[in-house]
Amino acid sequence: MDRYVHERRVTDQKLVDWAIYAFLLSWVTLGIYTFVVFYRRINRTDLFRDRRFHYYGAVIEATRQYAEQSGRDPESMEQLDDLRRYIKERFEDEHRPIKAGLSLFLSIVTMGIYWYYAVYRMMRFWWEIQLTEEDFHDSLSDIWLRLGIVKYRVVFEPVPDLRRGFGVHLLLTFVTFGIYGFVWDYQLHTDPEKMFPEVHSTEDMVLSALRHADTASHGGRAVA
Numbered sequence: 001m002d003r004y005v006h007e008r009r010v011t012d013q014k015l016v017d018w019a020i021y022a023f024l025l026s027w028v029t030l031g032i033y034t035f036v037v038f039y040r041r042i043n044r045t046d047l048f049r050d051r052r053f054h055y056y057g058a059v060i061e062a063t064r065q066y067a068e069q070s071g072r073d074p075e076s077m078e079q080l081d082d083l084r085r086y087i088k089e090r091f092e093d094e095h096r097p098i099k100a101g102l103s104l105f106l107s108i109v110t111m112g113i114y115w116y117y118a119v120y121r122m123m124r125f126w127w128e129i130q131l132t133e134e135d136f137h138d139s140l141s142d143i144w145l146r147l148g149i150v151k152y153r154v155v156f157e158p159v160p161d162l163r164r165g166f167g168v169h170l171l172l173t174f175v176t177f178g179i180y181g182f183v184w185d186y187q188l189h190t191d192p193e194k195m196f197p198e199v200h201s202t203e204d205m206v207l208s209a210l211r212h213a214d215t216a217s218h219g220g221r222a223v224a
Contacts (some may be wrong), residue, residue: 001058001210004051005203011047012196016039018189022182035104038115041188042100045122048192049095052129055203056087062210063140067147075120083139090132095125119188120166126191130158138200149213156202159195179184 015037016025025033039184060080067076098121110205133156141153172180 001055001062004055004058005207007051008196008200008203011044011051012192012200013044013194015044015189018186021154021189023183035108037189038107038118039100039104042098042103042118042122044192045125046097046100049091049097049125049129052133053087053095054128057084059206059210060084060087063143063147063149066149066210066213068212070147070204075144079139079143079146083136083143086139087132087136087169094128095132098122098125116170122188123164123166123169124189126162126195127158127164130156130162130195133199137206140206144209150209154202154209157198159193159198161194162191164191 007195015021021033021037026037027083057095060083064077067080098118103114103118107118137156141150141155144154169180169184169187171186
């Protein structure tokens with residue numbers, strides 16, 4: 001599990017400063033850097049998606065190992081199986097990869113039309129992944145409390161600012177003759193950075209709890 005926590009140094013990164021990109025690099029490169037940023041935004045989304053999927057799986061597996069080794073509460077195994085199925089369904093449906101390279105290609109081929117679809121999916125992803133995160137840790141807390149891994153619930157608080165309506169943003173952009181597009185673009189660029197600290201804090205709590213439980217019950221043999 002440590003691997004998927006440490007991968008955040010690579011996946012959960014801040015992109016180039018928006019003002020520098022919007023008012024300098026995009027102009028100096030005659031708009032070419034706009035394509036680079038579009039690709040990097042989607043790639044960051046997909047990398048984060050993949051990291052979350054593997055992180056959830058690793059936490060479930062570590063919890064399963066703890067339950068088996070401690071011989072506690074067989075019913076927790078069924079709850080872990082349910083949680084694994086829930087995560088699998090969410091990632092096969094709501095959190096499908098957007099695919100940066102393909103999205104960039106289709107956006108160029110369709111003269112920018114596909115760009116709107118890719119942006120819609122990005123906006124939806126950064127909100128929906130928070131709901132998955134919240135549900136996951138809520139269910140995990142139920143299991144951990146039964147197993148005695150924690151005494152208090154592990155809580156993830158979604159960032160409400162990331163709940164944005166694509167249609168509203170698109171309408172405002174047209175109504176303001178593109179001026180609101182700068183606000184929209186800034187949000188697309190910086191929104192993920194608003195939730196990263198909460199995600200990282202929750203990950204650290206989960207990792208610390210597993211290590212503490214393992215040390216207390218198995219003499220330091222790690223399950224994470």
